[in-house]
Amino acid sequence: MATDSWALAVDVQESLGTLQIKENEEKLKAEANGTAKTEEDGDKTDEEEKEDRAAQSLLNKLIHSNLVNTTNQVEVLQRDPNSPLYSVKSFEELRLKPQLLKGVYAMGFNRPSRIQENALPMMLAEPPQNLIAQSQSGTGKTAAFVLAMLSRVDPANNWPQCLCVSPTYELALQTGKVIEQMGKHYPEVKLEYAIRGNKLERGMKIQEQIVIGTPGTVLDWCVKLKFIDPKKIKVFVLDEADVMIATQGHQDQSIRIQRMLPKDCQMLLFSATFEDSVWKFAQRIVPDPNIIKLKREEETLDTIKQYYVLCSNKEEKFLALCNIYGAITIAQAMIFCHTRKTAAWLAGELSREGHQVALLSGEMMVEQRAAVIDRFREGKEKVLVTTNVCARGIDVEQVSVVINFDLPVDKDGNPDNETYLHRIGRTGRFGKRGLAINMVDSKQSMNILNRIQEHFNKKIERLDADDLDEIEKINN
């Protein structure tokens, strides 16, 4: 990651916390680059959809500086159900090379994560086994396959033995960083990046043992340029399969790469989600797989009090919001708007009222968004105004109130129940009680609210935003 973009992100964010949100929005628009996108663009092409997923995935990597702690169950489907199932509780049990064990501890890992407990013994087993693994972002997948690649290479051989494909340039760089960090005490093993811009001399052969790159460049390096001899690859990793499949071209290229690999090459595929399309793709890439899935935490609305407020326009919604803020103490709140225009307007209004506001919207570069989220997580701002694009993956424990300034709808204008659950599900976590307030400003939005109530079979109570006593009571 270029250092100047970080500097820019911090610089931009420094001023975002103040009253200058509107001016900065213009600046941000001008500065946003390739990762920028708009949520108001309507129908998205495959390419744009992939960019969304790739940006979200990169964002998750940037904001999850720590392992996501999970006690969720791991589901393991072994290719040979009769073979014993190994799981490990310590890295020592894996009998790693001392240089790698040192690397693991140098990264601050004390014990394998939930997914690593099962995935690592499977990936390191002899003879090598194929694996499809799915678990949410931040649960230790990257660290696991990096360790597997580093364990399998023979540093005495100066040719590529492990090949890892990532959906984008930025994601490949991120994974490359993990390889470099974990292999810090194993300098004989070298890494090469098969990404655009890395022009090698024609006719040369790569000597590095690990190659990480994007599917198009990797394919070129194997077929056209012959930098890599695919027949000598021992481990093939396909990372972020769910992001990869959003682009047909990437799917085809990945399958073409896989077909060139030897029969005994170990195939490993990772994904944060496991919808049908990912599963179909995974099966084409990974023959005879073992499968590991981490069960998702069930989000429920049981611990969340839900209310709605009737208003007639956005100004009234803003006034209602001010009343709510006046009546109850809110540690941190997330406010969701439908468009980034509304989000920018609302952030400006709230700042003028004296709130410390952070604004997050889709046109910001991923690094800028990560910086905003980090500041919010640290409590530097108490209110985060955001659009849908940014809603997922943000985990802020202190958020006690979620406000749907606009109700979540899909592109056909129907209620988006899943997004509703995701948004407000983040307040009532870890047994804490949460509060969700929905702003309703038209017949249509009342209709949406009713349908959401029906869907979850949970009553959303009306709240009179002019009655401060009543508002005070809701927080008891």
Ligand SMILES: Nc1ncnc2c1ncn2[C@@H]1O[C@H](COP(=O)(O)OP(=O)(O)OP(=O)(O)O)[C@@H](O)[C@H]1O
């Ligand atoms: N066993 C471990 N102990 C402590 N920290 C860990 C462990 N494994 C991974 N981590 C750290 O947890 C974070 C998430 O790990 P990792 O990036 O491997 O997850 P991931 O599932 O690949 O997520 P993403 O797809 O978002 O990259 C990283 O900061 C990583 O350094």
